[in-house]
Amino acid sequence: MKINNVGVTGVNPYNTSINKVGTVKESKVNPSDKVEISSAAKEMQQLSPIPAARQAKVDELKIQVENGTYKMNAQETAKGLIDFYRK
Numbered sequence: 001m002k003i004n005n006v007g008v009t010g011v012n013p014y015n016t017s018i019n020k021v022g023t024v025k026e027s028k029v030n031p032s033d034k035v036e037i038s039s040a041a042k043e044m045q046q047l048s049p050i051p052a053a054r055q056a057k058v059d060e061l062k063i064q065v066e067n068g069t070y071k072m073n074a075q076e077t078a079k080g081l082i083d084f085y086r087k
Contacts (some may be wrong), residue, residue, distance in 0.1 A: 050058075064070035 061070065
């Protein structure tokens with residue numbers, strides 16, 4: 001059995017979707033992202049400066065990681081996590 005002329009003829013759904021995509025892109029006007037930091041957050045940053053000793057340790061660890069000489073102690077890490085969550 002052969003059925004002809006089913007549905008709307010002369011309509012190409014692919015061309016229709018392409019036209020919709022084109023109109024959506026044309027309708028946007030140079031969107032830009034914007035981030036604003038509240039004054040309270042700025043105050044918090046200035047009230048808690050990183051102590052020099054802590055910054056020195058962070059810098060030392062960065063150098064060790066970059067050089068590939070950093071050795072992690074899994075036992076101490078696990079103990080620290082357990083102690084943190086038991087408090």
